[in-house]
Amino acid sequence: MKTKLKIQNYLVVLLIIFASCRLHSIPEPIKKNLDSVVNVVLLAGQSNMVGFGNYDDLSEELKDRIAKVADRVTVSYTYLNQVPLSYSKNKPNEKYSFTKRFGPELFIGLTLAEKYPNKEFLLIKHAKGGTSLYGAWSSDYTLEKAKEIEKGEKKQGWNLPQIHINLINKNLNILKEKGKDYKIIGMAWMQGENDALKEFAATSYAENLQKLIEKYRTTFNEENMPFVFGQINSRYGIKGGPAIVRSQMEKVPTMVQNTAILKTTTDKTWSDYPKHKDNVHYNAEGQKRLGIAFANELIKMINE
Incomplete structure (x- = not known):
């Protein structure tokens, strides 16, 4: 026994x-x-957030790295449900014949995924070219204000923060329906060129951006949500308009906690974030560097 x-x-x-x-x-x-929590990043702005990077200009090594994390990084664009991280398909236009385009989200997603290999990410982006913070992106949007600066009835009728918030809520509900928890870990903002068109918009940019940040933080109950934004270096608008907006942008980190600015050069060689020949939109290399810079600033604030 x-x-x-x-x-x-x-x-x-x-x-x-x-x-x-x-x-x-x-x-x-x-x-x-x-790790069952989905880490959510919000993205918004105008054309350089929309993105005119040519995916075919990226190396095969970069494409392979993106493909390896695509099962953990999804993107929701304005008119698309959550899709794996990659380029977006677009029609050729007068400026750009290539159709596989990307914005900062591509390398924000890649950088975050490689930094945190056991985490899942969802990027929710809403961006519209040729729109202003004073008008269509105003935190207290009114049609009257939009008419002061936005060109065309279509843009004047866009309440872009609310459209973006609706898109975010839609995506968060999708996660809930899947039984997934989530955490909004930050927001990236690339916009400001069109606020250089009018003096009243340029000189009030810092205050208007502060209000927009507060709107997102309040709406999603994220009091200290990291917010990173890129400094414009455009050359159009009223005389001195871009310089005013640039100066206003530099004030924001001193006004609003947990924010960071990606400073840019005004040198037409665009040595920091390279551009296309139009001197307006970032090319593939510029968008790559922009996305990496956004992600690295978010990582700094997340880890503080």
Whole structure:
């Protein structure tokens, strides 16, 4: 009888050891799923947030890296549901014949995913070219204000913060329906060129951006949500308009906590964030650097 008990005890010990070994040798893909919280990043702005980077100009090595994280990084654009991280398909236009385009989201997603290999990300982007913070992007949007600066009835009728907020809520509800928890970890903003068109919009940019940040933070109950924005370096608008907006942008980090600015050069060689020949929109290299810079600033604030 004692021998039988000893054998049974021995078998139990072996089973415990075997189970322990199995537990510590979970394949890497399963480990990645252990973190159930989806990390959400909000993106908004005008054309340089829309993005005119040519995906085909990226190296094969970069494309492979993007493909490797696409199962953990999804993007929701204005008219699309959540899709794996990649380029967006567009029709050729007068300026750009290429159709595989991307904005900062591509390298924000890649940088965050490689930094946090066990986390899942959702990027929710709404951006419209040729729109102003004073008008269509105003936190207290009115049609009257939009008419003061936006060109055309279509743009004047856009309450862009509310459209973006609706899109965000739609995506968060999708996560809830899937039984997934989420955390909004930050927002990236690339906009300001069109506020250089009018003096009243340029000189009030810092105050208007402060109000917009507060709107997003209040709406989603994220009091200290990291907010990173790129400094414009455009050359159109009223005389001195771009310089006024640039100066206004530099005030924001001193006015609003947990914000950061990506400073840019006004040198027409665009050595920091390269542009297309139109001297307005960032090319593939410029968008790559912009996305990485956005992500690195978000990472700094997340880890503070």
